[in-house]
Amino acid sequence: MNLEEFSFMGRRFGPLPVSVGASPYCLPWPPVFLLILTAFSLLATGCKENYNRAAGDASNDPAAHATNSAAASKPRDATKEAPFVNSLGMKFVPVEITGGSTNGERVLFSVWDIRVQDYLEYSREKGITPQKPSFEQEPTHPVVCVSWYDAKSFCRWLTARERASGNLGPRDEYRLPSDHEWSCAVGIGRQEDAEATPESKSGQIGQVYPWGTGWPPPKGAGNYDTALVVDDFDYTSPVGSFAANENGLYDMGGNVWQWSEDWYDAKKEYLALRGASWFTLGEIYLRSAYRYSIHPSDRYDIVGFRCVLGISGG
């Protein structure tokens, strides 16, 4: 839990996600407010019953043209310039991992967060009715209102689908990135102890952000809180709307928080999330090293996820 979160005059400085109706609603997190928070949570989780719109046409995806049109036919041949493209049109590029359980490997990161259209395809095949936020989303926006369990189930489904189609080898699999792998993808992996808990590393590297080293963020840095005046989106934005980082990855800062595979704390009570969201404002929360932490079953309209593709011998 992020005890440093607070709000002032209705503006949330921390990442605590509580939405009521169409407007983000902020409550401080300290225990004295927990009963109030619980009451609001019962009334509104920030996520409505379901999407009732068709998945849409991927050809309308502005990010579909954001990277080079060359594509690798097999995952292990993927490069930043020629990503591996799977059956959902998701693009994967390699990230060199230093430290941790995948030290020395090339892990393929999805260049985007999982989109609404991707999750609707999964939901249709699985017969699941997904939740949706109180604001409108287009098919190419990142899916939100998904728990850690939802995200892991999506990865398992996608692995089975792609293995059946012959796109993946029997030991290749889609999964969530580890917290350390995410650090490598955002460019701070060598500055952190891969074995330390995410909690102990959260926010510890100052003045390093997904867009660089200056504060405040420059225009076009990503989709953050409207008060930062760096983008034109009140809520989520289409994936790939901003510049990619040096690894070719979009939205590594802003748009939606991304689930990782790892526990945040030694007690294994919370999961670690990375990347900040369209509703994040405070300086520390935008740092590349900041970790958000919520329960694995929580679903919020500022939280989505990104898949990686682990390739055997990668």
Ligand SMILES: [Ca+2]
């Ligand atoms: Ca914004």
